Amino acid sequence: MSDGFRGLRLTNTMTRAKEDVSPLDWRDAAISEANKRVRMYVCGPTVYDFAHIGNARPVIVFDVLFRLLRHLYGQDHVTYVRNITDVDDKINARAARDYPDLPLNEAIRKVTTKTAEQFHQDVAALGCLPPSAEPRATDYVTGRAGGHDMISMIGTLIDKGNAYEVDGEVLFDVTSMPDYGALSRRRLEDQQAGARVAVDSHKRNPGDFVLWKLSSKGEPGWDAPWGQAAWTASGRTGMPKGRPGWHIECSVMSAAHLGETFDIHGGGLDLIFPHHENEIAQSRCAHGTKSMAEIWMHNGYVQVEGRKMAKSEGNFVTIHDLLHTETFGGRKWPGAVLRLAMLMTHYREPIDFSVKRLEEAENALASWARVAAGVAPGHPSTKLIEALSDDLASAAVVAELHALRRSDPKALRASLDLLGLDLSAFEAVSDDTERAGNPLPDAVEAAIAQRLAFIRDKNWAEADRIRDTLLESGIQLKDGKDPRTGERTTTFEIRR
Ligand SMILES: Nc1ncnc2c1ncn2[C@@H]1O[C@H](COP(=O)(O)OP(=O)(O)OP(=O)(O)O)[C@@H](O)[C@H]1O
Numbered sequence: 001m002s003d004g005f006r007g008l009r010l011t012n013t014m015t016r017a018k019e020d021v022s023p024l025d026w027r028d029a030a031i032s033e034a035n036k037r038v039r040m041y042v043c044g045p046t047v048y049d050f051a052h053i054g055n056a057r058p059v060i061v062f063d064v065l066f067r068l069l070r071h072l073y074g075q076d077h078v079t080y081v082r083n084i085t086d087v088d089d090k091i092n093a094r095a096a097r098d099y100p101d102l103p104l105n106e107a108i109r110k111v112t113t114k115t116a117e118q119f120h121q122d123v124a125a126l127g128c129l130p131p132s133a134e135p136r137a138t139d140y141v142t143g144r145a146g147g148h149d150m151i152s153m154i155g156t157l158i159d160k161g162n163a164y165e166v167d168g169e170v171l172f173d174v175t176s177m178p179d180y181g182a183l184s185r186r187r188l189e190d191q192q193a194g195a196r197v198a199v200d201s202h203k204r205n206p207g208d209f210v211l212w213k214l215s216s217k218g219e220p221g222w223d224a225p226w227g228q229a230a231w232t233a234s235g236r237t238g239m240p241k242g243r244p245g246w247h248i249e250c251s252v253m254s255a256a257h258l259g260e261t262f263d264i265h266g267g268g269l270d271l272i273f274p275h276h277e278n279e280i281a282q283s284r285c286a287h288g289t290k291s292m293a294e295i296w297m298h299n300g301y302v303q304v305e306g307r308k309m310a311k312s313e314g315n316f317v318t319i320h321d322l323l324h325t326e327t328f329g330g331r332k333w334p335g336a337v338l339r340l341a342m343l344m345t346h347y348r349e350p351i352d353f354s355v356k357r358l359e360e361a362e363n364a365l366a367s368w369a370r371v372a373a374g375v376a377p378g379h380p381s382t383k384l385i386e387a388l389s390d391d392l393a394s395a396a397v398v399a400e401l402h403a404l405r406r407s408d409p410k411a412l413r414a415s416l417d418l419l420g421l422d423l424s425a426f427e428a429v430s431d432d433t434e435r436a437g438n439p440l441p442d443a444v445e446a447a448i449a450q451r452l453a454f455i456r457d458k459n460w461a462e463a464d465r466i467r468d469t470l471l472e473s474g475i476q477l478k479d480g481k482d483p484r485t486g487e488r489t490t491t492f493e494i495r496r
């Protein structure tokens with residue numbers, strides 16, 4: 001690294017400052033070199049519907065950070081955990097709507113399995129590596145060794161005086177934690193002022209949040225040690241059945257996989273309050289620790305016309321639709337294009353999503369592919385690593401990729417690999433392919449065949465679209481006739 005290299009620095013939402021990263025294991029002489037790990041937790045999806053491209057942003061941003069950490073600390077020295085939330089009232093509602101004839105639990109399983117599979121396909125197409133572990137909330141409700149389950153942690157919080165039970169519902173008492181609100185910088189007094197507790201609520205304070213609630217008939221539920229009297233009074237037999245609140249699952253799964261305190265915790269800006277604030281309250285009070293994670297990172301929003309892309313706003317585009325249908329900009333887009341479109345802007349800034357942005361990303365990728373596709377990768381450049389290490393400085397990263405295009409195709413190739421930017425949709429235009437006269441990759445052959453089919457169907461618009469798309473990546477098509485059969489043929493030329 002050059003003299004100016006300051007090591008990895010990331011902006012910590014807790015302190016609102018850019019800080020040097022100094023992973024906990026490296027500060028602990030008792031942990032052998034071989035066993036040291038950088039430990040990172042990122043809140044994953046609630047699996048009831050297709051993920052939209054706003055949801056894709058944290059997945060891409062933290063995948064780049066995962067790749068950078070692996071580069072800096074070694075492939076086997078990073079543990080990245082991203083959970084799957086598979087218990088949630090939105091899931092129950094979707095299951096009842098989509099599978100009205102199935103028992104609810106079966107319907108829920110269908111919804112969560114299908115959605116999780118779709119999510120995996122979507123993010124793989126965006127070049128994201130699978131995390132080291134991907135725990136599912138429902139596997140951590142009860143009965144885990146070492147007390148790494150939600151019922152045990154909630155019991156601990158009650159025992160320590162941080163939580164209380166009313167009629168089978170367990171709530172966290174925010175006044176039991178003096179520095180509650182430190183992450184979001186909300187003072188308890190401000191939160192209390194003017195807030196009223198609804199008459200039917202069990203809350204002692206307006207800010208108290210649910211750790212556990214009783215399930216009604218038909219809802220998914222687990223045997224719980226709380227609320228026997230309320231359960232029996234409602235005319236039901238056996239042990240009371242309940243289900244966890246949302247925040248507790250991340251406290252439990254992060255501790256199970258990463259320990260009571262770990263290095264980096266991430267997610268979108270909307271998670272700072274209440275989700276992350278409440279994770280911190282639960283984890284620190286249950287474990288008696290000073291911090292849950294050393295560094296809290298939050299990505300900015302993907303916006304449409306200045307508003308957060310969100311399911312509730314109805315202004316969303318799913319990853320699946322963007323990649324596989326023509327609903328956005330009248331065409332499909334390669335996964336690498338969406339990935340670069342996200343990475344062109346610093347992760348903390350908002351992104352206004354548009355066709356123009358995707359086209360810009362595509363043009364950049366095509367220009368890089370022209371020199372780097374098919375080239376054996378060298379090493380990522382020092383400048384690239386330095387730019388990434390400076391809080392993932394996007395502008396400097398993209399500028400360096402453009403510079404490498406002229407100076408060092410092998411370093412460009414390695415840098416793109418490090419960033420997870422896959423050139424296969426653009427391979428056709430590499431110099432190597434041209435020089436060696438290799439056959440075109442399948443994708444281009446397929447595009448040419450598809451275009452001929454459109455021409456046969458007299459669908460000129462689609463045929464022209466394919467011709468234009470190929471031209472943008474440097475492939476010029478030439479139509480002709482086979483002199484023997486009289487059939488239409490297509491040849492091509494690679495342009496610079
Ligand atoms: N528009 C967005 N831009 C960036 N990140 C987002 C956006 N919307 C959601 N996220 C992030 O996506 C991740 C998954 O969140 P979650 O499953 O709760 O999304 P969601 O709440 O279903 O989305 P929505 O806001 O559309 O209801 C979280 O890290 C969240 O911060």
Ligand SMILES: [Zn+2]
Binds near residue numbers: 275
């Ligand atoms: Zn979480």
